[in-house]
Amino acid sequence: MRAGEVAPGLDAPEEGNATTGATEADAVSVPEEPVTTGRPRRRGVPTIYDVAEAAGVAPSTVSRTFSRPGRVNSETAARIRQVAADLGYRTNPMARALSTTHTSLLALVVPDITNPVYFEIINGVQDEAAEAGYTVVLVDSRESDRREREALERALPIVEGIVLGTSRMSDASIRMIAKQRPMVAINRAVREIPSVVPDNSRGVRRALEHLGELGHEPVTYLAGPEASWADGMRWRGLREASLELAVHVRRLGPLAPTVAGGVAGAKAWLQSPTTAVIGFNDLVAIGFIRYVTSRGVRVPEDVSVVGYDNIFAADLVTPPLTTVATPRRALGAAAVRNLLAQIKGAHPRGGPPVVVPVKLVERQSTGPAPAQAPAAGTPPRGIPVR
C-alpha cells in the first residue's frame, strides 16, 4: 500500500475524499464537500497513478498500455492513451530504467570531436541510434586515455552499450569495459570485441593502382602513428598491392596524423623524392602539399599526392585532394546495428571484423608522372634539394 498516496488526499480537506482507493476505515469518514480537481499527490508532472485514477483503471494497466501494448484491451488502451494525452503524461525514463535497466542510451567514444574524420561516424551513429529510439552520449576523450576512462566511467552506468569510434585505451582496458557493457569497435580490431572497419587494404590498393596507371614508380607512403591499427593495415595492404601491381612502395614515417605530421613528412621526402606519395590520411597529405608547394614543388606536375579518408577539407584545399573515401557514416550505422543486436540478446561477440567498402575519389592532386622519372635519390626537376 502506498501510504503516501492516501495520506495527502486525506490531509487536504478541500480535496474531499474521493474514493481514491481508500480503505473501509477511510470510507467511513463521509465526505462533506465535492472536489473539483482531484489531484492525487504533490503538484508536478503526471504519473501513471494520475492517469490511472483519471481513467478509472489500475496503475499497472496504464503501465502495460505503454510498455507492452497488446497486453491490454484495445478499447481500454485507447481510453488510457487519451487520458494520458490530456494530462500530458510522459513516461519517466529514470523510473522505467530503475526497474528494467533499459535506458535507451548509447555511448559513442571518439578521441577528438574536432577531427573531421569523426563527423560522419558520429552522424551515422546518431541516425541509426535515433531510428531505434536510442539517444547517444558523446564521450570525447581528447586524445587522452585518462579523460576517456573518466568520461566512460561516468557514462557507463547509464548506457546500454558502447560504440568505440577509435579508442586511445589499451586493449586490456577495452576488454575490461566490454565485460560490463555490450560494445563494438570501429576502425580497430580488439580480440573478442566485435568490430567494423573500412576496407583498408582495398583502399590503399586503389590508390596505388591509380598512381601506377599514371606511370608513377616508385611511390612513397607517408606513414601514420606507430600505434595506429589503421596504419598497420594500410601499410600491409600497400605491400601486398605493391607486389601484385609491380610498383615499388617506400615507407616514410611514423608521422603524426596531422598537418604538422605531413609537413615533417615533406621535409623528409625532399631528401629523396618520388613522383608520388600516399598520405596516411588527408591531414598528412595536406600538410605535405603545403610544405612542398612552399618549396617550389608543383602538385601534381612534379609530385602526385593522394590522401585517405576524404574529409571535408579535402575538397577545399588547393589543389583539391585525390583521396580514398571511407564510408564513415556507414561505419557508424553498422556499428550501432551490431551493438543493438547484442543488446537485444543475440550476443555474436568476437568473430572477424565487419568490413565495409571504400572508394577512390579522384581530384586534382594527382596527375601523370613527369616525363622522365627521377633517378633514385635525385629530386624531380624543379625541386630544390633541401
Place this chain on the structure above:
Amino acid sequence: MRAGEVAPGLDAPEEGNATTGATEADAVSVPEEPVTTGRPRRRGVPTIYDVAEAAGVAPSTVSRTFSRPGRVNSETAARIRQVAADLGYRTNPMARALSTTHTSLLALVVPDITNPVYFEIINGVQDEAAEAGYTVVLVDSRESDRREREALERALPIVEGIVLGTSRMSDASIRMIAKQRPMVAINRAVREIPSVVPDNSRGVRRALEHLGELGHEPVTYLAGPEASWADGMRWRGLREASLELAVHVRRLGPLAPTVAGGVAGAKAWLQSPTTAVIGFNDLVAIGFIRYVTSRGVRVPEDVSVVGYDNIFAADLVTPPLTTVATPRRALGAAAVRNLLAQIKGAHPRGGPPVVVPVKLVERQSTGPAPAQAPAAGTPPRGIPVR
C-alpha cells in the same frame, strides 16, 4: 519493511540471529538447513544494502557516505568506503535520479555536427560540464527542426539543462522547452532566455578597420542567411562601423552560409567588384576565393577577403584566410557555467546576452588595396567581367 532483506538474513544460520530487526514472528520460524553464501538479494551488482550489511551499518549511512560526505563520522565513512571498494559497489545513477531528479546530464543542441563552427563549442561545453561532473548528450538536429524537436523530446526528460548551440527551432518552440528545463542559448538572443554571444559588432568592426587601413573603399559584405540572427548583428555592426570609420560598405546577399553560398556571392560580386569583401563566415569566404580565383582574380592582389569564425580549414586554404576568430570554446564554457548556475537554483534567467570578445586573425587573404581603386561599376584590373 523490506521483506527481501530480512528473509535472507534469517536463512543464513551461520550469521547467528543477530537482531537484524526481525519480528518475533519471523524469529520463530527456525531455519533448518545451513546456507553457504549468505547473499542478501538476487545476484548482481552490489547495492547500498550489501555494503551496509557488510559494514554493519544502516543503508542510509552508506547512502550518506556517498551523497553527503561530511554528514557521517569520518571513521565510519572510511570503513564504509573500504567495504564498498572491496565489494565493487558503485552508486546507481538511475536510482539516485529517481529520488533526486538529479541526473548529471546536460543536453547540447547543434544544427550540424559536421559544421566546423561547432567543434570548439562542443569541446568547451564538454570540458566545462565534465569539470562539474556532468555528462553531455549531443543532440544533432541536422538542420531540421523536426529532428531537433524529436531528439530534444527524447533527451529532455533525462537532462537537467539545455545548451542551445544555435537552434533551428522557432523562438516560440524554444521558449516552450525552456519552460521545462533551464536553458541557455549560444549565438542567438531569444527573449527571456539567457544567452551568450560573441561580440559580433566588434568583430566586423575590426575587419573593416583592417581593410580600411589597407586602403580599401568601398567594401562588400557577403551576407548570410536572411533568418540568421548573427547575420543581422554583423550587418548592423558593419553599418555602424562604416560610419565611424568612413569606409562604405555594400551588402550582397542573402547567401547560404556555405562554400556554395560563397560561389554564388562571387558571381554576383563579379558584376560590380570592390577591392575587398567580408564574408558572412569562413565557408562563404572560401567559396568566394575559389570562384574568383578560377576566374583569374588574384587574392589578395586584386581583392582582399576576410572571413568570419576562424574555422579549422581557414588556415588550410590558399591563401590562408584572414578572419575574425570567435572564441567558441569560451562561448561553450560560459554557457555551461550559466546553465549550471541556473540549475543550482539561482535562476538569473533573461537579461541581456553575455558578450564574449573576438579577435581578428590576419593571414594572407588580405593585403593593400590595388594602387588605383577601381571606378564604381568597373572591375579591378585583371578581372574578366562575367
Place this chain on the structure above:
DNA sequence: TTGAAAGCGCTAACAG
C-alpha cells in the same frame, strides 16, 4: 484482460 502488491536502489525526513 485487469488488479493488487512487491520491489528496482537510493534519498530524505524524522527520531533517537
Place this chain on the structure above:
DNA sequence: CTGTTAGCGCTTTCAA
C-alpha cells in the same frame, strides 16, 4: 552521527 521508514515512478509476478 546513525537508524527507521517512506517513498521517487514504473514494471512485474501472481491472482482473480
